[in-house]
Structures are given as C-alpha cells and as structure tokens.
Amino acid sequence: MKHGKNNRPHAKVVGFLRLCRSDVRRKFINMILLCGIPSESPIALVRERLEAAHLPYVMFSQRRFAEMDLEFEISGNQVRGFLRIGEATHRLEEFTGVYTRLMDDQHLPELQSEPPGSRSRRHARGLHDALLRWSEITPALVVNRATPMGSNFSKPFQAQMILRAGFRTPETLITNDPDLVRDFHHRHGRIIYKSMSGVRSIVQTFEEKDYDRLHHIRWCPTQFQAYVEGTNIRVHTLGAEVFATAIKTDATDYRYARKQIGDYAELEATCLDDDTAERCIQLARVLELPFAGIDLKVTPDGEVYCFEVNPSPAYSYYESNTGQSISHALARMLANPPN
Amino acid sequence: MWLVLCDPFDAAALWAYRGLSARGLNPLELISTEVLLRALTWEHRLGVDGIRLRISLAKNRTITHDSVRGVLNRLSFIDPQLLAPAPQAERNYATQEMTALFMSWLAALPCPVLNRPVAQGLSGSWRHPSEWNYLAAQAGLATHTYRQSASEQTSKGLYSGLTGAFGFTAHTVFVVRESFVHCRTAALPLSINDACLRLGALARTDLLGIQLSADDSWTFLSATPQPDLRAGGAGLLNALTFSLRDEARKEQ
Numbered sequence: 001m002k003h004g005k006n007n008r009p010h011a012k013v014v015g016f017l018r019l020c021r022s023d024v025r026r027k028f029i030n031m032i033l034l035c036g037i038p039s040e041s042p043i044a045l046v047r048e049r050l051e052a053a054h055l056p057y058v059m060f061s062q063r064r065f066a067e068m069d070l071e072f073e074i075s076g077n078q079v080r081g082f083l084r085i086g087e088a089t090h091r092l093e094e095f096t097g098v099y100t101r102l103m104d105d106q107h108l109p110e111l112q113s114e115p116p117g118s119r120s121r122r123h124a125r126g127l128h129d130a131l132l133r134w135s136e137i138t139p140a141l142v143v144n145r146a147t148p149m150g151s152n153f154s155k156p157f158q159a160q161m162i163l164r165a166g167f168r169t170p171e172t173l174i175t176n177d178p179d180l181v182r183d184f185h186h187r188h189g190r191i192i193y194k195s196m197s198g199v200r201s202i203v204q205t206f207e208e209k210d211y212d213r214l215h216h217i218r219w220c221p222t223q224f225q226a227y228v229e230g231t232n233i234r235v236h237t238l239g240a241e242v243f244a245t246a247i248k249t250d251a252t253d254y255r256y257a258r259k260q261i262g263d264y265a266e267l268e269a270t271c272l273d274d275d276t277a278e279r280c281i282q283l284a285r286v287l288e289l290p291f292a293g294i295d296l297k298v299t300p301d302g303e304v305y306c307f308e309v310n311p312s313p314a315y316s317y318y319e320s321n322t323g324q325s326i327s328h329a330l331a332r333m334l335a336n337p338p339n
Numbered sequence: 340m341w342l343v344l345c346d347p348f349d350a351a352a353l354w355a356y357r358g359l360s361a362r363g364l365n366p367l368e369l370i371s372t373e374v375l376l377r378a379l380t381w382e383h384r385l386g387v388d389g390i391r392l393r394i395s396l397a398k399n400r401t402i403t404h405d406s407v408r409g410v411l412n413r414l415s416f417i418d419p420q421l422l423a424p425a426p427q428a429e430r431n432y433a434t435q436e437m438t439a440l441f442m443s444w445l446a447a448l449p450c451p452v453l454n455r456p457v458a459q460g461l462s463g464s465w466r467h468p469s470e471w472n473y474l475a476a477q478a479g480l481a482t483h484t485y486r487q488s489a490s491e492q493t494s495k496g497l498y499s500g501l502t503g504a505f506g507f508t509a510h511t512v513f514v515v516r517e518s519f520v521h522c523r524t525a526a527l528p529l530s531i532n533d534a535c536l537r538l539g540a541l542a543r544t545d546l547l548g549i550q551l552s553a554d555d556s557w558t559f560l561s562a563t564p565q566p567d568l569r570a571g572g573a574g575l576l577n578a579l580t581f582s583l584r585d586e587a588r589k590e591q
Contacts (some may be wrong), residue, residue: 150458
C-alpha cells in the first residue's frame with residue numbers, strides 16, 4: 001500500500017483505530033513491547049498512536065534499568081521467560097510485537113558517574129544482553145532484529161544485495177591508489193567520498209584542493225562514488241506499506257544541508273511508481289527488515305538509484321515534516337504482526 | 340589460483356592448506372589477514388560493468404575477481420592491533436572500514452567460497468550460544484536447556500563440548516554445503532545425520548562444525564562456522580576438495 005501526498009490520516013487508519021477500541025474487550029489483543037528511551041521521537045510517536053488506539057504496550061525504558069530484570073529459558077523449541085519492571089511482571093511469551101531503538105546502555109546518563117565494572121554497569125549490561133538475546137530468537141515480530149542490521153556495516157556489501165534487487169547503484173571505486181582516484185575523477189566529473197562501514201560520515205564532494213591530501217588514502221582504502229544528479233527520496237517500508245518522501249536541497253548530504261549550504265532541506269510526501277515501490281518492499285524483505293529506510297535518487301531521466309538501506313530509520317524526522325502517518329503504520333504492524 | 344584465507348596463527352588453516360594442496364588444488368595460496376592488510380594496491384569497483392576486484396600483494400601476487408577458482412575462507416575479524424602504529428581513534432575507524440571492505444570483496448567473488456561473509460560475520464554466521472541452541476532444537480537435535488538472565492547465563496553442558504575438539508568428550512560433525520555430513524569419531528544415526536543437515540540449512544552456512552555429546556543422546560553442545568578442521572581428518576579434506584572443485588566447475 002502506498003501513501004501519497006495527502007497529509008490527513010487515511011480512512012483505513014481511522015477505521016483501524018475504531019476497530020481496535022471496539023474489539024479490545026472482545027478479542028485477545030496482542031501485547032507490544034517498546035524498547036528504548038521513551039522521549040526519543042520515534043518511540044514517543046508510536047507510543048502516542050498505541051495510546052490513542054488503547055492498544056496495550058509495555059515500555060522497556062532503558063533509563064529504568066535498575067528497576068528491571070529479564071530472564072528467559074530455551075527448552076527445546078520453546079522460549080519462555082519474564083520481564084520485571086518495578087512491581088509489574090510480564091511473561092515474555094505474551095509479546096507478539098517488539099519495537100527496539102536502544103542506545104548503548106553503557107552511555108546511559110544514570111551510569112555516567114559509575115566506575116568501569118561497577119555493579120550497576122554490570123546489571124545494565126546483563127539486562128540489555130538478555131533482552132538482545134531474547135529478541136533474536138523470540139517468535140514475536142521484532143522491528144528490527146539485530147542480526148539482519150549487520151548488512152549496513154558494509155555499504156558495498158549491502159550494495160551488492162541492492163543490485164540484485166534490481167536497483168542501480170552509483171559507480172563506486174574503493175581504493176588506496178591515488179592514480180585510480182584521479183582517473184575516476186576524470187571520467188565521472190563530480191565524485192563524492194564517504195565511509196564504507198557503519199561509522200557515520202558526512203558525504204563530501206571531492207574537489208581539486210583534495211588532491212593535496214589524496215596520498216593519505218594509501219593508509220586506508222577509501223570509497224569514492226560518481227555523483228548522481230536527481231531528487232533524493234527516502235522510502236520507509238513497513239511490510240507491504242510504502243511511504244515516499246522527496247527531499248529538495250542543493251547540499252551533497254541532505255542530512256547536513258544546513259551545515260553544507262546554510263539552508264535546511266525541504267521535505268515533501270511523494271509517490272513512487274508501482275515497480276519501484278514493489279522493488280523497495282522486496283529489498284526490505286530480502287534484508288529481513290520489517291521496517292526499513294531506503295535511500296533512493298531519481299534522475300531527471302527517471303532512473304532510480306539506491307544508495308543504502310537503513311535498518312533503524314529515524315522516521316520521525318520525515319513524519320514531522322510531511323505529516324505522513326508512518327507511526328500509525330508502525331503501530332498497526334506491531335499490533336497485527338504478519339504470520 | 341585457489342585460496343586459503345585465515346587469521347594469523349590459524350593452525351587448522353595451515354593443516355587444511357597442506358591437505359588441499361596434496362589433493363591437487365594448485366596453485367594454492369595461503370594468505371593471512373596481515374598480508375591482506377599490507378596489500379600494495381586495493382581496487383574494488385561496483386557499477387554498470389559489474390563488480391571488479393584487484394588486490395596487489397607483496398612478492399608479485401595479485402588476486403583478481405576472475406583469477407580465483409575457489410576459496411576456503413577462515414577470516415574471522417580484523418585485529419585493530421594489526422593496524423598499529425596508527426592512533427587509537429584512527430585505528431578503530433580503519434578497522435571498521437577494512438572489515439566493510441573485506442565483507443564486500445569476499446561476497447563479490449564469483450567462485451565458490453567456504454564460507455562467504457554474511458551480515459553476522461566475515462566467514463559465515465557467528466551466532467550466540469542461545470541462538471545456536473534454538474536453531475539446533477528447530478533442526479531436530481536434542482538440546483540442553485539454556486537459561487539467561489540479567490545476572491547470569493547458564494546452559495548445562497553448553498560449553499562442555501568445546502573441550503572435545505578431538506572427540507574426548509564430544510563428537511565433531513562437519514556439514515559441507517548442506518549435502519555432506521562427516522564425523523570421524525562415530526557413525527551417525529540417519530536421524531542425526533539429517534538433523535545436522537537441517538541445522539546447516541537453517542544456519543545458512545556452507546561449512547559448519549557441530550559438536551554433539553559423545554553418548555547415545557547425541558545432544559547438541561555447540562556449533563561454529565569456523566571449526567577446527569583437523570578434527571575432520573582426511574575425510575573432511577576430501578569433502579572440501581570435492582566441494583570446491585565441483586562448485587567451481589558449475590560456475591564455469
């Protein structure tokens with residue numbers, strides 16, 4: 001299902017919310033577990049939607065780690081256990097939908113003054129590790145499991161999967177040889193460089209002045225790509241639902257538009273053609289990501305390039321700028337996980 | 340050329356290199372992470388002309404995407420210490436970048452690779468013991484109960500098999516390409532043979548080492564995509580040789 005430029009909640013969403021309220025007493029309602037920082041926008045938005053629909057959920061608030069315990073057991077094919085938060089205890093088997101956006105537990109503000117190896121640090125670590133291990137094997141829908149996210153640790157590795165899904169990818173050269181970069185620059189005109197791993201980097205245009213320091217790549221192969229002209233489109237897929245957002249900017253990296261060109265990027269809801277939408281859905285499926293943020297660029301000639309698939313999309317930025325009901329779709333998915 | 344890729348000091352890789360070479364996989368090169376990290380030139384391209392690779396190593400050796408006929412891949416990780424004397428922060432960054440590069444170029448090789456990199460590791464799926472336990476149960480193997488809490492992680496007998504690399508307390512079963520099962524220390528019942536094949540398929544790992552208890556229960560103890568190949572002896576070497584050659588022929 002594609003969601004277009006209409007910023008109002010779609011009829012299906014409103015109907016779904018009415019259904020949930022009326023059915024809550026008649027049907028067994030799936031229990032949802034949210035894991036992360038409650039005030040972080042992606043978590044906060046989906047909480048709002050679940051509360052508006054009176055859908056039950058449990059909040060694994062990382063900052064309350066001291067009040068929590070989690071234990072699970074694998075016996076044959078059965079996975080059982082409990083999550084205790086304060087005085088409340090929840091059976092893990094009751095959770096059918098899990099949404100995780102966890103920060104590094106060792107950087108929680110509550111642990112800032114704790115020395116390495118302290119009891120609190122060990123408890124936080126043990127709790128989060130138990131949660132992670134359980135989330136990797138639970139039969140519940142987990143948005144998203146940690147294992148499939150690993151493809152994002154190597155952009156060229158992921159690019160090979162993107163190519164197999166039928167998308168174009170930018171011409172890419174990874175090298176430690178300055179002469180090869182000069183030739184690549186000469187052939188493609190404008191080129192950019194960025195990290196190949198999961199380490200976040202700001203995409204930069206390679207300029208003439210960069211030749212002076214090009215010899216540094218001898219120490220570590222670096223990724224260069226031919227610049228692709230066109231419109232950036234971020235596509236969020238949730239199962240079979242697709243939300244496309246066009247981003248208008250002259251910056252090389254729209255995420256840092258203000259820093260690069262002194263102006264914010266403009267976001268607008270848009271539509272994809274059926275073929276591209278379907279390819280996005282299939283790509284997310286192949287990558288085993290129930291929720292994916294896919295970065296596309298559509299050239300003036302209509303060619304579609306795919307740069308990356310983000311396994312933990314911060315969708316709230318796009319929703320807050322366009323009104324697209326991504327959080328509603330996420331709440332729907334968590335409340336009604338596909339078989 | 341054929342390649343055996345390994346971490347420094349991987350004795351099992353050296354053993355396999357000698358055995359595969361003796362079985363006619365020649366020319367066969369044994370190349371460590373250290374040698375790869377000191378490559379003179381890296382050239383890895385993705386684009387309309389497909390995926391290309393050229394790695395120029397010392398002693399006039401070159402690896403290209405079309406010159407490799409098959410790979411036994413035992414690279415597990417890039418040790419940041421191998422990138423000394425760079426400062427810590429730069430070493431960490433370079434480690435992640437090189438790992439990303441290794442994932443890509445190994446995945447891109449058109450020849451047979453045992454094991455290809457996946458999202459979970461450079462040489463096949465590295466999983467937590469809890470995941471292996473769960474998968475083994477799904478494959479139909481008997482398993483111990485695994486328990487983990489915020490304060491402890493226990494599994495009766497889960498790690499006991501690790502001491503049985505040469506069959507003192509456990510049998511090591513090798514699964515190659517979801518079609519070949521080999522155990523040097525015991526004759527496997529058909530049901531266990533089939534369960535091991537299913538585990539290899541569920542794990543999506545072409546070369547898998549599985550440790551089962553050395554009693555009538557054949558209880559699952561552990562699994563790894565990087566088993567000690569020496570436990571498989573000549574039978575395993577024959578299987579690896581056949582698998583690499585057979586897949587190489589199909590690729591042609």
